[in-house]
Structure formats: C-alpha cells, structure tokens
Amino acid sequence: MTLSPAARFALRAVMALGLAVIYVPLLVVLVNSVNADRAFGWPPSGFTGRWWSQALDNEGAREAVLTSVKAGLGATALALVLGTMAAFAVARYRFFGREAVSLVVVLPIALPGIVTGIALSNAFQVVLKPLGIGLGLFTVIVGHATFCVVTIYNNVLARLRRTGTSLEEASADLGADTFQTFRYVTFPNLRSALVAGALLSFALSFDEIIVTTFTAGPGAETLPIWIFSNLFRPNQAPVVNVLAAALIVLSVVPIWIAQRLSAGARTVA
C-alpha cells in the first residue's frame, strides 16, 4: 500500500501525539523526582538527589516497598504453580470442561478489578475470618494470584502447544522415566516461558491497587496504596514522585526482559 506524503505525515503526527500522551507524563514524573524546585516548577531550576535520599529515609515508604515486593513474589510463586499445572492439564490431557479452563483462567484479568476486589473481600470475610485469619499480606497475595495466574498460564500453554509431545516421546523412547523426561526435556524447554510469565506476573502485582484495596488489611500497605494515600499531602509530594519513578522503572524492566525472552525463544525454536 502506498500513501500520499500528506497522509503519511498525518499518520505519523497522530502516532507521535498518541505516544506523547502516554509517555510525556511518565517522563515528567521521572524528571520531577530530581527536580530541585520544591513546588515542581517547570522547567526545573536544577537537579537534586535530595528527594531520593529523603524517600530512602522514609520509614513508611520503605515498609511499603518491602510489602509490595513480598506480595509480588508470593503471588508470582502461587501463580507459577497453579498456572503451570493448568497449562499442562489443558495442553496434555483430555477431560470434561477442558475448553472452559482457558476462559476461567483469563476471566479475572478481564473482570473489573473492583468486582474481583469485592468478591474476594466477601469470600475472605466468610471463609477466613472464622479461621482466625484476618486481611493482611496473605490475602493480598491470594488476591493478586487470581489475575497473575493468567500470565504464567498463557506463556506455558503457548510453549507446550508449540513444542508438542514429540520431544517427550523421544525422551521416553530413549529410556527416560516420567521424572527424568520432565527434568531434562520438558522443564528446560519451558524455562524461558516460565521466567517471562513470572516477570509479567510480578509487574502486574507490583502496581495493582484496586484489588489490593479490598484485600489488604491495615497491616499490609503496598507501595501503590501508600502512594495513593500520601498523594495529596504536600509535604510528602517529593517522596511520592520518587516512588512513582521507582515504580515505573520496576514495572518496565521486567516487561522488557520478558518480551526479549519470548522473542529470543521464538527465534531459537
């Protein structure tokens, strides 16, 4: 298809505008985290590392980061186990309701977070409270896992479908028992899919706020929630900026690595 120069210019302009709307605010956050002007005047009058060291000294912020990391790791670990098992079941076995599994696994990420949040909150009240388990880090992990499972599931399922069963048959044919086949053939071929899925899962969990609001008790304040509750306190504004900048980096890097891993695996296979 050939476009007239005018049309091409128009398309480029629209694309540039679209990208600008998405990325300029992010850039502003990054720049403001080192903006020397306390009121974030623009353009910055100079740069400073003061806000970053202030953020590092802020007990509440440090706690929140730690909680978020724990929640992300926990949810990812749970998702790895459940997502991998579901993907294996769907890819390798026939059973009643197999077609429905994909929908069930994908649904939580499509459902509005507020619905998931309310549902989980109610469920925890009904099931966990009588057992003496209150809302806290554990419930956040379970809540996040509901939508993290899909990243693992999709990555692993795609890989299993692509490689088929012939390698596993070859392994069994050469004398490997089921465990050896998993260890020497299935797992090595899944590894990059698992890492990619886990990174995405961690990134999803790390910046989640809606489900977290409903499942976190007072004791488990994740980073996004801390930011949200400190956003409108003027004296915390510099620290909020720093944390937002950190959040951007921490979410973008895993996704970038995950994409490279998936792309790399595709060219190798």
Next chain:
Amino acid sequence: MFSPMPASAVRIRDLRKTFGAVEAVAGVDLDIADGEFFSMLGPSGSGKTTVLRMIAGFERPTAGTIELGGRDVTGLAPFDRDVNTVFQDYALFPHLDVLRNVEYGLKVRRVPRAKRRERALEALRSVRLDGMGARRPAELSGGQRQRVALARALVNEPKVLLLDEPLGALDLKLREEMQVELKAIQRRAGITFVFVTHDQEEALTLSDRVAVLDRGRIEQVGTPAEVYERPATAFVAGFVGTSNRIGGVCVRPEKIDVDTEPGAAPADADQHGAEPRGTGSGDRHAMGTVAEVVYAGAATRFVVDLESGERVVALQQNLRTSSMDVMRHRGARVRISWHSAHEFHVPDARS
C-alpha cells in the same frame, strides 16, 4: 532362511487400534526375525505409523498383543521396552548439543560419564558426524539431523530399531546415499530394523522382507521379489510398481516390449537381435496405438491403447535410443509383446 526360529524379535498378534470411529489398525499379525531388515510399505493413512507407535509403546493397542524377543510388552511403558525409534521429524532435543543428544539414552540409564562420552563419540563416528558434537540441532542440515537421530538411537544398542519414514524429508540424492548407509549400518550392527515407508522402491531396495499395508490391514508379507513378482492382491500389484491388466492377466511395464515397426517384420521371435531398440520377442502379442511417450532419461515410458480398449504402460531402456528417436513414435501403430512366464494373476476381490 531364518530357521530354526528362535523367539522372533517382534511378534504381533491380532493388533488393533481405533481412534474414535477410525480403525487405524484392523488386525495385524507379524513375525519379524532377529537381525531382519523388515519394511512396512503402504500409502499414507494405511496405519504404518500407528503400528510402529504401538511397538514403541506410545499408543496403547485397542486389542492384540506385542512381544519383543519373546516377552509380552503390550502393557509396558516406552522406557521399559528395548526398542528405539528414529522419528520422522527426528525430534532432536533443541536445547542440547549434538553430543548430548546422542548421550541422552545412556545418561538416563546412568552409564558413567566417561563411558557414555566414548560411546556417543563412537556413534557419531559411525554416522560420519565426527567433530559435529558441539553444534546445536538447529545448526545442522536435514541430512545431518537425520544422522544424529540415527546415532542417538543406535548408541543404546537396542534389539529393535523402529524407523518412521526416516528419509522422507531428504532430497533424492541424499536419500539414495542414506539408503546405502542405512543398509550398511544395519548389517554391521546386526540390529533388527522395522522400517516404515510409502516409497515402494525404497522398501524393495533395502528390505529382507516387506509387509504391504492398506487400510490398517496387511495385504501381503514376503521378500521384495515375491511381493513384486507375485503380488497376492490387486492392491499390492497396483501399489508395488505399476502393473498392466491385459485380458485376464497382469504384466509389469518393463516386461513389455514395444515394436514400433510392426509391418516391417514377421511376428516371430527370430527377429531377436536385429532390432536395435530391444528384444522384440515374446510369445504373447497385442496391437495398439501409442497414446503418449514419456522420455525419462534412462528409460522411456510408452502408453499404448490396445485394440481391445485396454491401456498399457511399457517401459523401455534407452540403451541405444535418444529422446529424438522415441518422441516421433507418438501416435504410431505398434505391436507389443511379452513372455507368458512374466504374467501373473491377482484375485479381483477388492477394488
């Protein structure tokens, strides 16, 4: 030839496999002797792969039994059977280099490292891949991958090696080279080969015996000569080589002689030798018109419409003739002849 018979290397009784409504294997009996090069020949979909997969243990038979070396293995897992497979798509492990691919069977059977390295290198040598050990399968050509697959199976010294159209993906020249090599390897190692192919020439060239399959059933088992010269069924006659029906009998194309100047000579055998194109002899004759001439390098294929209305194909070696000579015979009136000794009969049971 294979008597007195010890326990067969492979013994199959009334083997059946159905997939839903499809009867892929419909009652197969086979006895394959120790050290035999045995081929299963049949068109695509005739059930060859399914039989092989049941011998290897990947597919559970719907009915029937499989014995390997006298031991019933019907219910055993693949890793408990003393057979190895060369897969049609090779199924090399992409994340392991060539040497580790070949070592794999020894490693999972816990052969010590030094020992298995030695044997793997030796196996690579035997398929002429020395020095390739460090490469990944993705860095090899099709022919080289094929050899790695072969080495990976042979290194385990199985009693029986199953090969599913192992040469199917190779181009003609490489395929012919590999056929010679396969045969040499089989003889040297003394391993029983069960070789699946849809290529009748390949089966006839390589095998001690051939089983011809159609629609999940065995049509005939015999030596290549038996299968070719005395086909038991119409299907075998049609699938193994081509055959002409003339009157009530069948004749192979290369057994039919085409006399392109039927008026120039009496219809006698004493013209023998005078004709530069061929022998011109035979005690059976028919007249016809050349419908098509197909020049194929070493030979020429004449398609002749007989007066009786039948169409026959005759294959003539281009010993002294060139494409110029044969092409002008299109549309010519010819007399074909053949020896009654080369006729064979096939029952008309199935179409």
